[in-house]
Amino acid sequence: MSDSLPVQLVEKRDALLGILSGYGRVAVAFSAGIDSTVVAKAAQLACGDRAVAVTADSPSLAGGELEEAKRLAALIGIRHQVVRTEEFENSDYLKNASNRCYFCKTELYTQLEGLAPQLNVDVIVNGANLDDRGDHRPGMQAASEHDIRSPLIEAEFTKADVRALAADWELPIWDKPASPCLSSRIAYGLSVTPERVRRVDEAECFLREELGLRELRVRHEPNDLARIEVPVTALARFANDDIRDKITTHFKSLGFKFITLDLEGFRSGSMNSVLPLESLTMSAK
Structure with missing residues (x-):
């Protein structure tokens, strides 16, 4: 030490x-x-x-x-x-x-x-x-x-x-981004199923490989809508026709019907923004 x-x-x-x-x-x-x-x-x-x-x-x-x-x-x-x-x-x-x-x-x-x-x-x-x-x-x-x-x-x-x-301590993951469970990507009230978490996992793996990003989330919203969060500095890359077409094609092959890009960018816990204040307060006690 x-x-x-x-x-x-x-x-x-x-x-x-x-x-x-x-x-x-x-x-x-x-x-x-x-x-x-x-x-x-x-x-x-x-x-x-x-x-x-x-x-x-x-x-x-x-x-x-x-x-x-x-x-x-x-x-x-x-x-x-x-x-x-x-x-x-x-x-x-x-x-x-x-x-x-x-x-x-x-x-x-x-x-x-x-x-x-x-x-x-x-x-x-x-x-x-x-x-x-x-x-x-x-x-x-x-x-x-x-x-x-x-x-x-x-x-x-x-x-x-x-x-x-x-x-x-020279642990190789000292700068590893937070990686909460896949179920946390599913919108509250939308049932968690093995199919939905698999869809999210494969979508995130694809984006990491395609874009080389470490921090990102694919949020599974109702109506099979994917809401992609990436750092704000990476948003412009989605304007590239080839990248956009690849992502759209792959996400639809996974079962998503709509693919959206969140213009606020990546942020941990964004699903919690829809929760009533009293829920957040109670959980913090």
């Missing part, structure tokens, strides 16, 4: 390692995102073979993420297990109300609790950081109900802190 970090972040890093060490035997809910990767690395450093990373596999996991989770776990040196979650069997999840994430996380944490004796762990942890507390995160309620610990919050890590520590 390097101490080239700012003193305050060194203190937070050491606090994080101390917190995890104090937990004893730890299972990390590991999505291969930057937050859970930092927690997995910290757990390996603090707990050694008493730590295990567990990745949930389901239709809502974007293509390539499971493979990346396996690579990262091997790089970190932490024991790794994959569990198949069944949130798509839950009608409350499929309804896709604003609390959809609650049912997904409940499924995950219930499975992890059931696996705890087999995994030989005492505590289950997630990758939530301080910035997550002010966002629309129904999954945080599920974490509270299942006594899931959030060591990054306990050590007072912000998202910026997490990225800085990941870079210092």
Whole structure:
């Protein structure tokens, strides 16, 4: 470990390692995102073979993420297990109300609790950081109900802190864009189905390959409408006839009937803009 970090972040890093060490035997809910990767690395450093990373596999996991989770776990040196979650069997999840994430996380944490004796762990942890507390995160309620610990919050890590520590630890995903589950691209109230999340996944993969962009979203709106979000600096590229024709043809082959470009550009959580203020307020508590 390097101490080239700012003193305050060194203190937070050491606090994080101390917190995890104090937990004893730890299972990390590991999505291969930057937050859970930092927690997995910290757990390996603090707990050694008493730590295990567990990745949930389901239709809502974007293509390539499971493979990346396996690579990262091997790089970190932490024991790794994959569990198949069944949130798509839950009608409350499929309804896709604003609390959809609650049912997904409940499924995950219930499975992890059931696996705890087999995994030989005492505590289950997630990758939530301080910035997550002010966002629309129904999954945080599920974490509270299942006594899931959030060591990054306990050590007072912000998202910026997490990225800085990941870079210092030379984790290859230190600058990885946020990658929420595919179901988050489906408009609230429009049923989540394996077909719709597959359509979104294939559409996003196509745009990444075609345009070479890292940050983008394909939002699945009602009436099989695709709303594409890319950085504002990339909007002009869609005026190219060849690019526009390729995208239109491919998206229609996936089952989209209408293809639109959001002129506001890429922004995380844009689906939440249609939620009533009270829903956002309640989820932040």
